[in-house]
Amino acid sequence: MDRASAVREAISVLPKPIRFQLMSQSREEQGRWEEIRLRAGRGLFTADSSGRETRVSSGPQSVIVEEETLRQTLELATRASLQGLNEKLASGFLPLPGGHRLGICGTAAVREGRTISFRNLSSLNLRIACPVEGAGLEVLPRLVEAGKFQSTLILAPPGEGKTTLLRDLIRLLGREGIRTGLVDERGEVAALRGGVPQLDVGPLVDIMDGCSKGEGLTLLLRAMAPQVLAVDEITAPEDALALTQGANCGVHVLATAHGGSMEELRRRSLYRPLLEQKVFRRLVTISRRDGRRTYQVERMT
Amino acid sequence: MMKALGGVMIVAVSLWLGFKGMSWYRRRCRVLSELIYAISRMEAELSGRETETAELLKLLGRGESETAWLFRACYDDMEELEERPFREIWLEKLNESRLPLKGEERETVERLGHVLGRYDSQLQTRLLGGLRCELEELLSVAREESAREGKSALTVSGCIGLLLVLLLM
Numbered sequence: 001m002d003r004a005s006a007v008r009e010a011i012s013v014l015p016k017p018i019r020f021q022l023m024s025q026s027r028e029e030q031g032r033w034e035e036i037r038l039r040a041g042r043g044l045f046t047a048d049s050s051g052r053e054t055r056v057s058s059g060p061q062s063v064i065v066e067e068e069t070l071r072q073t074l075e076l077a078t079r080a081s082l083q084g085l086n087e088k089l090a091s092g093f094l095p096l097p098g099g100h101r102l103g104i105c106g107t108a109a110v111r112e113g114r115t116i117s118f119r120n121l122s123s124l125n126l127r128i129a130c131p132v133e134g135a136g137l138e139v140l141p142r143l144v145e146a147g148k149f150q151s152t153l154i155l156a157p158p159g160e161g162k163t164t165l166l167r168d169l170i171r172l173l174g175r176e177g178i179r180t181g182l183v184d185e186r187g188e189v190a191a192l193r194g195g196v197p198q199l200d201v202g203p204l205v206d207i208m209d210g211c212s213k214g215e216g217l218t219l220l221l222r223a224m225a226p227q228v229l230a231v232d233e234i235t236a237p238e239d240a241l242a243l244t245q246g247a248n249c250g251v252h253v254l255a256t257a258h259g260g261s262m263e264e265l266r267r268r269s270l271y272r273p274l275l276e277q278k279v280f281r282r283l284v285t286i287s288r289r290d291g292r293r294t295y296q297v298e299r300m301t
Numbered sequence: 302m303m304k305a306l307g308g309v310m311i312v313a314v315s316l317w318l319g320f321k322g323m324s325w326y327r328r329r330c331r332v333l334s335e336l337i338y339a340i341s342r343m344e345a346e347l348s349g350r351e352t353e354t355a356e357l358l359k360l361l362g363r364g365e366s367e368t369a370w371l372f373r374a375c376y377d378d379m380e381e382l383e384e385r386p387f388r389e390i391w392l393e394k395l396n397e398s399r400l401p402l403k404g405e406e407r408e409t410v411e412r413l414g415h416v417l418g419r420y421d422s423q424l425q426t427r428l429l430g431g432l433r434c435e436l437e438e439l440l441s442v443a444r445e446e447s448a449r450e451g452k453s454a455l456t457v458s459g460c461i462g463l464l465l466v467l468l469l470m
Contacts, residue, residue, distance in 0.1 A: 015383060015384075016383050016384055019383075071386070072386055075382060075386055075387060075418070075419075076382050076383055078418070079353060079354065079355055079379065079382065079418075080354045080355070080379070080382060080387040080417065080418035080419075081353040081354040081355070081418045082418055082419060082420055082421060082425075083347055083351045083352070083353070083354075083418065083420075083421060083422035083425055084351030084352075084353070084422060085421070086421045086422070089421070111423075117420055117421055117424070
């Protein structure tokens with residue numbers, strides 16, 4: 001699916017007048033959009049890959065974006081069902097069909113320290129998902145030794161494509177007949193909706209979402225007997241502990257972490273037990289050269 | 302002979318009108334009971350499995366009762382969410398349903414459209430519980446009215462019929 005088609009799919013959650021305004025732009029223009037932003041009292045904007053924002057048609061025909069417009073968008077995106085979305089609301093975005101996401105900003109209604117709803121909405125950000133398939137093709141052969149997948153940590157700074165690579169590796173592992181258990185705490189890897197992944201993660205994946213990584217990993221280990229355990233972004237000691245337990249049970253692990261280098265990782269106490277117990281055998285780092293992503297694979301000793 | 306037949310007919314018609322008045326009150330009580338039952342099912346569904354609004358409406362739209370029609374009609378119009386908010390769909394269908402509700406009862410049912418799907422399940426369940434309690438109170442008032450007004454509607458219409466017969470004879 002090209003980006004313009006992804007845009008057309010994503011904007012189906014927007015109220016009709018806004019959708020018409022966006023559809024009236026050229027296909028070439030639509031192909032540049034990565035985000036569509038609606039700001040109450042300010043208007044409709046699109047953002048390209050560089051983050052530069054452009055106001056959509058500021059002439060007399062332009063649509064007025066009000067708080068009610070944002071409410072209607074939220075109602076449309078959730079099919080008038082905010083129930084069951086507390087976890088997603090707390091994380092600040094809602095997963096949409098096709099893997100797109102709707103980021104929410106406004107006056108939060110908080111209960112017991114958690115965001116449960118929004119009293120007022122100030123802006124929405126529709127982030128268009130356009131999966132890049134094939135990112136893992138050049139990496140996967142280097143993660144296999146003696147015909148077996150080796151536990152791998154993907155390391156890169158934010159926005160470098162860790163989740164994209166993770167998703168593609170899971171998909172490719174499935175193609176090789178390897179069963180993966182994925183804990184998708186924030187719904188960014190598979191984007192489950194109604195039990196069905198909105199992004200292609202292959203057929204052999206069992207997914208837990210809406211729970212913490214530690215809890216999800218334990219449940220998957222107990223219930224689904226995965227051959228590989230996958231998790232996006234290790235952020236808490238419980239996550240690290242559950243991954244260590246998984247590795248001790250003979251399951252291979254595949255995880256991502258924020259960071260620039262191995263040295264940086266060694267300095268962080270969260271990763272120390274994982275590194276000391278040699279949970280990972282391979283390290284993949286991602287960097288950009290001439291605007292293209294390159295992947296370096298190292299053995300971890 | 303003709304006069305007697307006419308008299309019987311007048312009395313029969315006025316009694317029929319009286320029964321119709323009485324059945325309106327009974328129908329109103331039945332509809333209120335159905336709505337209370339529907340709201341308790343919503344509460345159970347929301348607290349048990351955070352059921353989506355569309356599925357809730359589909360679930361409650363099964364059957365042939367008058368309230369089932371209302372839920373079914375709202376479910377069928379969920380596609381119109383891109384044009385108007387759910388509360389407007391609810392209000393429109395409530396008006397179309399012609400449920401036998403009086404002012405305060407109608408207002409309470411209207412508010413259901415402002416609650417469904419707009420909050421997290423915990424808050425929605427609490428608000429629905431509030432609406433159910435209000436409807437339960439209104440139902441007990443409606444039952445009293447039904448017993449009182451229903452009988453008097455029958456008596457008054459019967460008396461009017463007899464009076465007409467006497468006057469005409």
